[in-house]
Amino acid sequence: MVEANLPVVSVIVVNYRGADDTITCLRAVRDELDYPADKLEVLCVDNASGDGSAQRIRDAVPEARLIESASNTGFAGGCNLAAREASGEVLAFLNNDARPDRSWARAAVEVLRAEPTVGAVASKVLDWDGERVDFVDGGLTWFGMGYKRHAGELDDGSHDAPRDVLFGTGSALFVRAELFAALDGFDERFFMFYEDVDLGWRLNLRGWRVRYEPRSLTFHRHHASMAEVSSSREHYLLERNALAALYKNLSDETLAKALPAAMALAVRRATARGEIDPTQLEITRRGETEDDSPVPIDRSALAGMLAIDQFVELLPSLKISREQEQRERVRTDADLLPLMRKAMEPAYPLPRYLAAHDALVEAFELDEVFGRPRKIVVITGDAVTERMAGPAIRAWHMAEVLAAEHRVRLVSVNARVDPPESEFEVLAAKPRELAEHVEWADIVVLQGHVLEMVPALKRVDSTKIVVCDVYDPMHLELLEQGRDSDEERRAKDLAGVTEVLNTQLERGDFFLCASERQRHFWLGHLASLGRLTPGLYDNDPTVRSLLSVVPFGLPSVAPRRTAPAIKGTRPGISADDKVVLWAGGVYSWFDPLTLLRAIDRLAQRRSDVRLFFLGMKHPNPDVPEMGMAGQTRALAQRLGLTDKFVFFNESWVPYQERQNFLLDADCGVTTHFEHVETTFAFRTRVLDYLWSGLPVITTDGDSFADLVRSEGIGVVVPAEDPEALADALEKVLYDAEFAAECRRRIEPVRERFTWEAVLSPLTSFCRDPRPAADRLTAAAPLVRSEQPGRVEAVRRDLSLLREYLDAGGPAEVAKRATGRLRRIAGERLRGR
Numbered sequence: 001m002v003e004a005n006l007p008v009v010s011v012i013v014v015n016y017r018g019a020d021d022t023i024t025c026l027r028a029v030r031d032e033l034d035y036p037a038d039k040l041e042v043l044c045v046d047n048a049s050g051d052g053s054a055q056r057i058r059d060a061v062p063e064a065r066l067i068e069s070a071s072n073t074g075f076a077g078g079c080n081l082a083a084r085e086a087s088g089e090v091l092a093f094l095n096n097d098a099r100p101d102r103s104w105a106r107a108a109v110e111v112l113r114a115e116p117t118v119g120a121v122a123s124k125v126l127d128w129d130g131e132r133v134d135f136v137d138g139g140l141t142w143f144g145m146g147y148k149r150h151a152g153e154l155d156d157g158s159h160d161a162p163r164d165v166l167f168g169t170g171s172a173l174f175v176r177a178e179l180f181a182a183l184d185g186f187d188e189r190f191f192m193f194y195e196d197v198d199l200g201w202r203l204n205l206r207g208w209r210v211r212y213e214p215r216s217l218t219f220h221r222h223h224a225s226m227a228e229v230s231s232s233r234e235h236y237l238l239e240r241n242a243l244a245a246l247y248k249n250l251s252d253e254t255l256a257k258a259l260p261a262a263m264a265l266a267v268r269r270a271t272a273r274g275e276i277d278p279t280q281l282e283i284t285r286r287g288e289t290e291d292d293s294p295v296p297i298d299r300s301a302l303a304g305m306l307a308i309d310q311f312v313e314l315l316p317s318l319k320i321s322r323e324q325e326q327r328e329r330v331r332t333d334a335d336l337l338p339l340m341r342k343a344m345e346p347a348y349p350l351p352r353y354l355a356a357h358d359a360l361v362e363a364f365e366l367d368e369v370f371g372r373p374r375k376i377v378v379i380t381g382d383a384v385t386e387r388m389a390g391p392a393i394r395a396w397h398m399a400e401v402l403a404a405e406h407r408v409r410l411v412s413v414n415a416r417v418d419p420p421e422s423e424f425e426v427l428a429a430k431p432r433e434l435a436e437h438v439e440w441a442d443i444v445v446l447q448g449h450v451l452e453m454v455p456a457l458k459r460v461d462s463t464k465i466v467v468c469d470v471y472d473p474m475h476l477e478l479l480e481q482g483r484d485s486d487e488e489r490r491a492k493d494l495a496g497v498t499e500v501l502n503t504q505l506e507r508g509d510f511f512l513c514a515s516e517r518q519r520h521f522w523l524g525h526l527a528s529l530g531r532l533t534p535g536l537y538d539n540d541p542t543v544r545s546l547l548s549v550v551p552f553g554l555p556s557v558a559p560r561r562t563a564p565a566i567k568g569t570r571p572g573i574s575a576d577d578k579v580v581l582w583a584g585g586v587y588s589w590f591d592p593l594t595l596l597r598a599i600d601r602l603a604q605r606r607s608d609v610r611l612f613f614l615g616m617k618h619p620n621p622d623v624p625e626m627g628m629a630g631q632t633r634a635l636a637q638r639l640g641l642t643d644k645f646v647f648f649n650e651s652w653v654p655y656q657e658r659q660n661f662l663l664d665a666d667c668g669v670t671t672h673f674e675h676v677e678t679t680f681a682f683r684t685r686v687l688d689y690l691w692s693g694l695p696v697i698t699t700d701g702d703s704f705a706d707l708v709r710s711e712g713i714g715v716v717v718p719a720e721d722p723e724a725l726a727d728a729l730e731k732v733l734y735d736a737e738f739a740a741e742c743r744r745r746i747e748p749v750r751e752r753f754t755w756e757a758v759l760s761p762l763t764s765f766c767r768d769p770r771p772a773a774d775r776l777t778a779a780a781p782l783v784r785s786e787q788p789g790r791v792e793a794v795r796r797d798l799s800l801l802r803e804y805l806d807a808g809g810p811a812e813v814a815k816r817a818t819g820r821l822r823r824i825a826g827e828r829l830r831g832r
Contacts, residue, residue, distance in 0.1 A: 006039045006109060011040065013095075015044060015047065016049055091175050092105060109174070111213050116536070116539045138168070138169070162212060162213050170195060239307030240310050254372075267308070270300070332375075377441035377444055380414075384416070385418045390472075473677070475497045476677040481588050510547075555754070572643050578606070578608050582613045586616055599729075612661070615653055667695045694746075
């Protein structure tokens with residue numbers, strides 16, 4: 001790591017009547033850290049100790065900047081006071097009874113620089129002797145109490161792997177300074193205890209990560225600052241603050257069940273801890289005369305009851321905070337469940353308390369609440385019926401696979417929605433009704449033009465997680481499809497579709513494409529739109545966390561015949577004929593004409609060859625028939641092939657019946673022209689050939705041709721070469737040994753393309769969905785460029801002015817000035 005590029009780290013230590021510990025801590029920071037002194041700022045807040053601590057610290061460690069608070073505002077308030085005065089890009093909070101290891105700061109900064117989605121780094125904390133665990137992981141119960149997992153255990157090296165956590169301990173925590181300010185720092189109402197839990201919870205809800213880094217090590221005299229404070233006061237703060245954190249951060253739906261149960265459990269915890277007889281006021285316990293004498297109550301029991309009372313007192317101000325957190329959150333309660341570790345952990349081993357815990361969990365159905373799946377809506381513009389085309393088939397299987405773990409709705413804006421049976425909801429919606437489904441969902445998966453129908457999703461400040469399925473490069477497709485229209489209309493349509501795709505690429509949090517070729521293509525698009533930022537790249541140099549390959553898939557169950565389809569059924573095709581199947585539609589980017597000429601040649605020497613087109617009419621009524629379909633029928637008629645050697649299914653085969661046609665075929669074929677659409681296309685229905693074990697004949701030039709060639713599952717031929725295509729058809733149809741070898745090789749390839757396998761990037765993302773790294777709110781450079789002084793800035797602008805005047809005169813100057821103003825406005829709009 002280049003020293004000059006290190007950020008300034010502001011180490012913040014809060015003192016309250018603990019000068020000896022504080023001086024030891026500050027000297028360790030000053031003398032022992034492996035971090036450049038000119039990049040280290042040390043601040044110490046004295047929280048109105050009133051015992052001479054401030055002067056002692058000032059004399060002992062003059063290098064530290066001492067800030068004297070007018071009152072004791074607790075750990076949270078003291079940290080915030082110093083944070084407002086700090087100048088560093090990174091804030092490092094350190095308890096006054098802790099000492100850092102030499103690598104403490106450098107290791108944390110390395111994480112923040114390498115992973116821009118990490119908002120805070122949680123240090124590993126051991127006891128003072130370095131033998132036992134103080135903090136290596138955090139857990140959170142359903143009733144709001146955070147706890148340190150593995151605390152007190154021997155440090156045996158089993159916690160030396162970095163991991164994401166819900167929160168880090170405030171005794172040793174690094175946070176990006178601008179992000180800390182954007183979250184208004186620690187919640188000062190907590191005073192102390194759980195302010196770190198609350199901060200980490202809020203960071204995660206807003207899409208940031210908290211990363212435990214074991215190389216960032218400290219040693220802690222646990223609760224030295226609380227040595228003179230009674231346990232009942234500690235219980236009071238823990239109980240009150242747990243309820244406050246719960247109230248602020250849980251969603252409405254979860255809070256409705258968790259909060260009343262948590263308050264009831266707090267009462268039972270109090271009575272169990274204080275060993276109070278809970279039946280003493282039962283009417284059956286009344287004696288001969290009423291005993292109204294005072295009843296002694298243990299302070300530990302009183303702590304829980306007073307905590308609830310003061311939680312209620314805080315509710316008006318907490319309500320304002322809650323509204324902000326719920327407005328800013330981008331992640332669901334379900335998203336954070338893995339970080340809670342064991343949400344159903346009772347935490348206290350008191351028999352009466354444990355009985356109440358179990359009763360409340362059952363009564364409020366909290367097992368269901370804290371195990372609730374995410375809600376995902378998959379939106380398509382295609383017809384969802386028994387006769388589905390590629391986009392609808394892909395959306396259907398996305399919904400089907402995701403429904404195994406989540407609540408899923410498949411919504412189509414097409415007029416035709418009459419789906420087969422499914423285990424997930426399938427709904428029709430008008431464009432104006434989509435907002436309701438988007439609001440319901442935690443994650444939105446969309447295709448085609450759908451984003452244009454939900455304007456709220458396109459807004460810069462939209463926090464909804466959006467997955468864009470760009471497996472279909474519509475603008476390249478339109479270059480071919482639009483050949484039948486006039487030039488002006490074609491240009492306008494192309495510009496419109498390109499804008500639709502650019503909007504998706506600018507907005508999405510995760511993108512799906514169909515092949516590595518497509519991935520290279522879309523990476524270029526994303527780069528040109530400015531999405532491949534240094535921060536995103538540093539977080540994931542492969543960029544697969546933003547753009548992943550999800551090809552078309554296959555059912556995991558082998559095809560089974562349910563009815564006859566072609567052979568011996570279609571007039572003109574006998575049971576012994578050799579059937580060549582064209583499995584998809586006939587569109588302008590395909591080349592069925594060369595195939596017809598090849599069949600014409602082959603039929604002259606092989607009279608039993610038959611070509612069958614599976615579907616000529618697209619099931620989506622919004623998709624008009626393309627000119628190529630008419631040309632295909634006309635050429636077949638002219639060559640005398642129609643209903644003799646070439647057969648057309650003029651409708652569309654129901655999706656659940658296509659296997660009957662595939663099982664009647666001897667090989668599958670796809671042919672296309674050599675152009676840019678071919679280069680980046682993925683012929684979706686061709687995968688059905690693999691599903692049914694059909695050898696494949698394909699034109700060279702697309703990703704499917706690469707697969708056929710590399711796996712040896714058929715024959716690849718040059719574009720527009722009918723002779724080569726006829727020879728390939730003959731080899732596959734009449735060379736039994738070659739065809740058998742192709743089928744043998746198809747078996748392992750088929751396994752790689754099951755829907756469950758190909759959709760794994762999407763299922764992984766939906767298990768842990770986050771905004772894209774460049775869309776996180778309050779994101780800012782960790783190290784900023786040094787700003788020029790006023791004189792230097794004027795000189796630079798004058799130099800640029802001369803350069804622009806030389807390049808294009810006043811018009812160029814105006815253009816450049818406008819561009820700068822737009823850039824500045826955009827940065828302010830994004831909060832940078």
